[in-house]
Amino acid sequence: MSSHKLKTDETNNVKEDISAVSETGSHRKLPLSRRILSVVWDSLDKLPKERKFINKVDCWIMSYVCMAYFVKYLDQTNVNNAYISGMKEDLNMSGQDYNYLQTMFTVGYCLGNLPSQLIMTKIRPSIWLPSVELIWGCLVMAMAAAKNVKTLYALRFLIGILEASAYPGIITLLGNWYTPQELGKRSAIFVCSAMISQMFSGYLQAGLYAGMDGKHGFSAWQWLFIFDGIIGFPICIYGYFAVPDSPNNTKAKWLKLEEKEMAIDRMNKVGRKPPRGLKWRTFYEVFTMWPVYVFSVSFTAHVLGIRIYNYFNIYLKASGYSVEDANLIPTAAFGFQAIMTLLYAWWSDATQQRILVIYFGVLLSLAGCIILSVYPEHNKAAMMAGWFLTYAETGVSGLIMTMCNELLSFSTEHRLIVIGVVETTAFVFNAWVILLTYPSGEAPKFSIGYEMAAMFFAIEMCAMGVAWYCMKRWKPSQE
Template identity: 40%
Template sequence: MADDPKSAALYIVQDSAESTPSSTRQTRWQRVQEVIWDGGNRTKEERKLVQRLDIYIMSWATFGYFIRLLDSGNITNAYVSGMKEDLNFHGNQYNLLTTFFTCGYLVGQIPSQFLLTRIRPSIYLPTVELLWSILTFCFAAVPNVRTVFALRFLLGMLESPFAVGVLTLMGSWYTPRELSKRIAIFYSASYAASMFSGYLQAAIYRGMNGTAGLPGWRWLFIFCGIISIWGPIWGYYAIPDNPYTTKARWMTQDHIEKYRKRMEQIDRRKPVPLSWAKVRKIATHWPLYVFTFTLICHCVVTQPLNYFAVWLKSLDRFTVYQINLFPTAAQATGLVFTLLYGWLSDGINKRWQILVIPATLNFIGMVIVASGPTYGLTFFGYLLNATSWGFWPVLYAWAIELMHKDMEERAIVIGVAQTFGQAFIAWVPVLILNVGKYAPRFHMGFSIMSGISVLEFASIFLIRYFAQREEKKDAQDGVEEIVPEAKDVLSA
């Protein structure tokens, strides 16, 4: 029996668990540390390894997402701060700003996924960031609505590699107890960007409107371009590809070996070239369809915040400064709750249980904004909708864990889910949230979204069902593999 490697491994695990001295077991304080950050039962050396990842990967990724959401979100602030009147927007053209951006995103997504498998992310991703920054400056000189649409399309194409690239990168370096909170930090940059955009536009409108003959909304894009340029500069140095192919200058060979061992311990395997057999396997596996369905629902039911400022503008009771400022309350709410979900999910090692919270809050918020009983309650409904945006980071942390053995599947599933999620918000808001027809209440659109919110809630349990079914199948396959070997050992 001792000669059998599987039996030997089993005894090693059992012996180590039974013989672990009480001094090394996880204390209550270590458990608290685990919830707060990545403390708990781990070595000082491992903590330093993770801290190095945070300094480089997280700083680049979070700032990169911040500037993307800052630049793309500024279109709303510019629209309500004079761009609508200066460029003569009318009818449903506000909705088309999102549509053109999303169409560019969809066109760029599949080619981008292909390029990410052929070009090192440490080169490809910051180069795209650099082009993005250049394009941001161009918005300050747009002469008409058609030019805005064209630039929005190009902006969408340049955004398509980023989120998928970052999530693939995180899944290649972080363990399950580290992942959710970091995706939450990454995603919370969108709230920080939207808040900062509101404050920035409000300040620019007050202080620079008319300076050098330019309206405040044009100065907004100039300042954003100046802020954005630092992202790609840092990215060329900070992005480490994956542990098996990295050439990062901030890692020693000893560090690389230790990072690889961390991934091997949780069965995160080395990337392999895509083949038609692998593509067919992914295409017939449940995560591709179930996670895509869930993300479609989530993308649709988080659209109300894009119309918060439009609703405030329609009330004719607030100044331009206040219209830019008030939505930051929703962004601040989303920021706090997104981080809270990520921390709790990692700290108590729960995924679906945490997802139930934002899904429930989303439904309540959707019902309130759909009915719009009073100004105060409608404002509160928008804030509740913001609390549900933290659904996304925990969902992707769960997805990465469930597909931990296959890096290619993780990348494809996340890419396809992102693509279809964006595809639906390209046409659904135009259809049911038409500003020209349904503003400012959007009763029909928000009512439909209330029903989709129920589907989002149900999708959590759909994922759980398939995950449990696969876990049982894997366990059964393991037993069937061990039993014949055990018989051979006994007969010997």
């Protein structure tokens, strides 16, 4: 609690507004009409002061995190679209070059992930997150000037180190400000911005290929990276003002003192503790608790499973579709992905049954992988259905990380480390597994890729079953 705690009637009113919801954040004691409103949108059932506060926090935090993640995923998707839009031919890429490009990014991502989380215990997220985004934006633009694939390898490695800050850093930031009834939606909406980005990248590349190819001496794929950097710069600047750190140490100019007090009280109500400082004992405690292991397995399986849809446009081009179609058709799949992600968000926040919702998403993508494993190549409708279903599970990533935030509410430092370790573990495996499962030279039919994706989704289901058992038997806590 802040040392400057208000002792006015205004503050007492704030506390009463928060206390309208029970200690655990449950809405079971509220009238039916307010429970229905809370499902539609979680601030509608709140009293005016808290509703105004939530809307204000949404306006600043969610606008930044969605735009920042949009730019991050625009970069990642642009590499896929650039590859099939002339980059492969211009840089004489062949064999496993595309996969090596992905691997160099992933190696950098793994190396940057946990250090970025630890740095945020010393440097404010409001400074760190926008700064690294500014640097990686410059490096993305530099990719347009690459003359060979080795230069791309080096740039992708550095960009991976810097982009590693985005996902775990933003997930941790959201956990600092939102209650369990709010966090699932915000995490899913944040993840959804990546899907919209992937849709936009396809349209952007198709448009550039048709109208900008060869303009001012640049190919369409080079213009793609230039546009990516240009879009990112104003968002970085906005981030310095928008990111509020945590309720207990925020210096955000857009928050009034009584609103800071409300933020602290809201987090206290759900057991979300303020930063205490990173100690060596924190690492010991993290690695003697089950969440770091169970969620590392489930999230790793998730990341390896969804990697399959990165090869949809390569499949399309290898199957004879035009460059424009290979860029545009996957945008419909990303639209489906976004709809499913929002469904998961509202469903899980309304019922608080996160694992059940995760199971539903995994089963859909598992079905898609089974269809692709059978490979009914003469039945285009079945093949398209299989590919589209592989996109269905992606949105549950936000729910997995939401569970990490909620289970480790007792310590900001534990949450930072566990989220960092879970992300790092997933991408360490991702760095080399894709080389074995999706040799790009095998497109459109990957000999083991479809079956391996199905296996990863099955492992994810098993791991979430273990998480359910552990949650029933052992609740993590700080002694």
